Amino acid sequence: MTATASWRRLERRLPILLLLAFVLIFFAFLLAPIVFVVLVSFGDSEIIAFPVTSYSLRWYHRLLEYRPLLDSLWFSLKLAGASAVLAALFGVPAALALARSRSGLADLVSTVLLAPLSIPMILLGIALLYKLSAIGLGISFTSLLIAHTVVSIPYVVRTVVAVYRGIGRNYEEAAAILGASRRQTFTYVTLPLIGSGIFSGMLFAVLISLDNLSLSLFFGSAQTNTLPVVMLSYLQNQFDPAIAAIGTVQMIIALVALLLIERTVGLKFMSSPS
Amino acid sequence: MTAAAATAIRRSRRALGAGLWPVLPAMIFLLLFFLLPLAENGLQSLYVPDAAGEPVFSLDYYVRLFTDGYYLGVLGRTIWVSLLATIICILIGYPVAFFMVRHAGRWNGLMIFLLVAPLLTSIIMRTFGWNVILARNGVLNSTLMSLGLIERPLRLLQDPSAVIIGLVHVLVPFMVISIAAVLKGIDTRLEEAAELLGASRWRTFREITLPLSLDGIATGAIVVFMLANGSFLTMLLLGGGSVVTLPLLIYQQFLLVQNLGFAAAMGNVLLVLAVISLFLQLRLIRRDGGAS
Amino acid sequence: MKTLKPCRPLLALAGLAFTVAMPARAADLTVTAFGGVWEKSLRTCYVEPFQKKTGKTVDVVLGTPAQWVNQVAANPAKPPIDVFLTLIDGAEDAKARGLVEKIDPAKVSNLADVPEPLKQVVGGDAVVLHYGAAGLAYNEAKIKNPPKSWAEFIERTLKGEWQAALPGINVASTTPTAVIWNFNDVLGGKVGDISPVIAKMKALRDSGNVIFWNDVNQFLTQMQSGEADIGIYWDGRAWAARDGGFKSLNFYYPAPGGVVSPTVVQKVKNGSPAAWEFIDFLFSSEPQSCWAAAIQYPVASTKAQYKPEQKARMPKLEDVRWPPFAEIPAAMPKWVETWNKDIGR
Known part of the structure; x- marks a missing residue:
């Protein structure tokens, strides 16, 4: 092997190595503040403080003992899941129609469908509280579900439109030529192709719902407590590592859920089929 | 092309999006539970309490928002902060998304987890984490000082830079995932063909990959810009009030002053601004990156 | 609804979610x-x-x-x-x-x-x-001779004897009474005219010796990380933090008294x-x-x-000061706007 040949190989690899270094630095930045949160959750102290001097699982015991945090997490997960599914049911057909439409109305419709992104949640929450109370839905799971679906629709619509427009018509037209029915084309061609769009849209919907204090606040009751509301209320009067522990539990749930999706659905949502 | 194939294509085009009717369920849902309630609430902004406390019709709130230099400044700052956060997210997010789709392989799932993990901790705890790192005698300052890079601790908290760091931190995952979703759909054979034809990698990226993924950047930009535009807790907790934006003032009117009319007026201004920029952006994408 | 057909199981699921009984009032x-x-x-x-x-x-x-x-x-x-x-x-x-x-x-x-x-x-x-009542919480390891009165606290902060942490305008139930009314009252101002406190707060902000907290727990983080040495805080929370392990945190009510909440x-x-x-x-x-x-x-x-x-x-009832709670809501719009424009924290 000559010196020039190995130089060429390095030259060939250099961009990828630089990219890898960049990605590693990126994740260091992303995880830096979270590392301390996780560390603190295993601390033994009564208050949140760093450095952690001695470690214990007492704050995880506390979660089992003080039920509202875990109960509301479970409630929030159900709400997030249900609103993401509803948003997909409303959003995916709309997105497919919009992506290929040449109608002049399309931009206007898209704007309306994306508009819930642009209003501060507090105002939407207040407006919905009074509206839904007036029509008798009041403070209930249904009201929460409606509110969360409203803000989830834009994510699904936007991500699916983007992905669907990127893949072009060729595949579907090929399927049609080969005699596939519309339904077959949709199920076996379109749906898998836009999978990454639906997945990311629903993922956004779940993340936004789980963290949505300003909207959930107005629909909280003894039966409909979401995690952000309970955490806010908890933090009013104490600042202990239980809040760090519940965050860590949430991360573990996310990890398990993503692994399950990968194993069962078998979809690599975000990597090129190679 | 045979006549049968042509009919089949026509049929598939008609089925898959010639008509706009599939948007109806979503439109009706949002009409009922978004536009109507918001319009009713928005009307409050046109009524200002008089001396006796009775609401009377008045454009006073809007006049104040558009003539008082303070509020105009806040409005400008709101847009500027969101724009800056969006641009930084694009610059940081694109390479990560590219790596994730093309090189991560079986680490893909782990990367998604690492991306969403920070979003699953409460903002209060994230603020605590940043405090440990960025404080006067925090991790970052003491590292820099022991390396001899700085002599005096940098003031990183309570500062606009902390707000931008905090915003980018929670919003960049949305950018990465938006771009990755579109990159995944791009046919890699196009890139391979270009390289076979002798194009350099950089040229292939610039002329094939980047244009095809513009729609993903646009999605990420819309989501990040809008989320930044609506957030106030990051400004409040990391900026120590050094960055005041419109959502923060809305929150104040709601929590401190209980003046929902003024809050609604500010919300309407923000909404109109956001909707206009949304509409323009959608127009732009359709013209440029538009349907293949 | 052709395109929806494959989603039937999902539709059923959503329907189920909708019918989850809206809980009637469960208790008396x-x-x-x-x-x-x-x-x-x-x-x-x-x-x-x-x-x-x-x-x-x-x-x-x-x-x-x-x-x-x-x-x-x-x-x-x-x-x-x-x-x-x-x-x-x-x-x-x-x-x-x-x-x-x-x-x-x-x-x-x-x-x-x-x-x-x-x-x-x-x-x-x-x-x-x-x-409860608001007073001063300080780090004993850093401050040996804490100010006796609110006025002394303001003056010594201006001189730069320590870094002080004050609540920003957005901390409801705290800033309007414990800072605006309290300082204004100490400085001789009235509910209708808060220019005394605004002038002092401006000087405090510009001195670089003050940082602001905007969440009640953030104060504790600032004190522990050394960003601040002393600041306005609530008695109950301060004692809880001390008892919980923040041993160097002490608390007292400066003259002429704590501000009740x-x-x-x-x-x-x-x-x-x-x-x-x-x-x-x-x-x-x-x-x-x-x-x-x-x-x-x-x-x-x-x-x-x-x-x-x-x-x-415990603070004695006769030792705490009562802000004019009933008058404050009417004054708030002006207080908030003035604070936003002049201090902006």
Whole structure:
């Protein structure tokens, strides 16, 4: 092997190595503040403080003992899941129609469908509280579900439109030529192709719902407590590592859920089929 | 092309999006539970309490928002902060998304987890984490000082830079995932063909990959810009009030002053601004990156 | 709906989600609480003994005052809440919107044991359940000779003797009273004219010796990370942090006294009449003693018992200063706008 040949190989690899270094630095930045949160959750102290001097699982015991945090997490997960599914049911057909439409109305419709992104949640929450109370839905799971679906629709619509427009018509037209029915084309061609769009849209919907204090606040009751509301209320009067522990539990749930999706659905949502 | 194939294509085009009717369920849902309630609430902004406390019709709130230099400044700052956060997210997010789709392989799932993990901790705890790192005698300052890079601790908290760091931190995952979703759909054979034809990698990226993924950047930009535009807790907790934006003032009117009319007026201004920029952006994408 | 067909299972799922019964009011009575220790102690000290005694069921709803007031305002005929346990600014808001009833001493016989000033809050539409007061919390390791008075605190901060942490304008229930009214009062200003405090705050901000906190827990983080050495804080929280392991944190009320923050009880209009029975129970001596021991604040009933170490720390009713709570809401729009424009933190 000559010196020039190995130089060429390095030259060939250099961009990828630089990219890898960049990605590693990126994740260091992303995880830096979270590392301390996780560390603190295993601390033994009564208050949140760093450095952690001695470690214990007492704050995880506390979660089992003080039920509202875990109960509301479970409630929030159900709400997030249900609103993401509803948003997909409303959003995916709309997105497919919009992506290929040449109608002049399309931009206007898209704007309306994306508009819930642009209003501060507090105002939407207040407006919905009074509206839904007036029509008798009041403070209930249904009201929460409606509110969360409203803000989830834009994510699904936007991500699916983007992905669907990127893949072009060729595949579907090929399927049609080969005699596939519309339904077959949709199920076996379109749906898998836009999978990454639906997945990311629903993922956004779940993340936004789980963290949505300003909207959930107005629909909280003894039966409909979401995690952000309970955490806010908890933090009013104490600042202990239980809040760090519940965050860590949430991360573990996310990890398990993503692994399950990968194993069962078998979809690599975000990597090129190679 | 045979006549049968042509009919089949026509049929598939008609089925898959010639008509706009599939948007109806979503439109009706949002009409009922978004536009109507918001319009009713928005009307409050046109009524200002008089001396006796009775609401009377008045454009006073809007006049104040558009003539008082303070509020105009806040409005400008709101847009500027969101724009800056969006641009930084694009610059940081694109390479990560590219790596994730093309090189991560079986680490893909782990990367998604690492991306969403920070979003699953409460903002209060994230603020605590940043405090440990960025404080006067925090991790970052003491590292820099022991390396001899700085002599005096940098003031990183309570500062606009902390707000931008905090915003980018929670919003960049949305950018990465938006771009990755579109990159995944791009046919890699196009890139391979270009390289076979002798194009350099950089040229292939610039002329094939980047244009095809513009729609993903646009999605990420819309989501990040809008989320930044609506957030106030990051400004409040990391900026120590050094960055005041419109959502923060809305929150104040709601929590401190209980003046929902003024809050609604500010919300309407923000909404109109956001909707206009949304509409323009959608127009732009359709013209440029538009349907293949 | 051709394109929807493959989604049928999903549709069914969504339908199921929609039909999940909207819970009718599950209990005879609904009361509000903050989370954590508060809620836990509310259950053990008040709710459980009350349920045992009367056979009535009580639901506790967690959250914050702005949430509760709007929930009742949206459903005034059938309020989802019967008793507010809330902070005084939330109580003033509820009164202003006509959502609560006057506290009727005839229906709450235990009020006989409550000192008169605690019954005259919010124009008689509320009674104080317990109270805390704002003072100065400081790091003993850093400050040996803390300021004796609020005025001294301001002057020595200006001189740069320490880094001080003050609440920003967005900390409801704290900044308007503990900073704006308190400093303004010390500096000789009136509710209608806060220029004295604004001028001083400007100087403080420009001195570079002050940082602001915008969440009650952020103060503790700032003190522990060394960003700040001293600052305005609440007694109960400061003691809890010290007892919880922040050993160098000390707390006191500078002259002419701490600034009171009462937690009050209100009866919601059109709510269950059983609310009166519950409110009366709240003020009986045994539950009040239990509550005082749990949350470490002085309670309303003069018959309540305290542990000696708690008694030593407690602010005496005659030593705390009462901001003009009733006048503050009307002044707030101007206060907030002036603060935003001139100080902007």
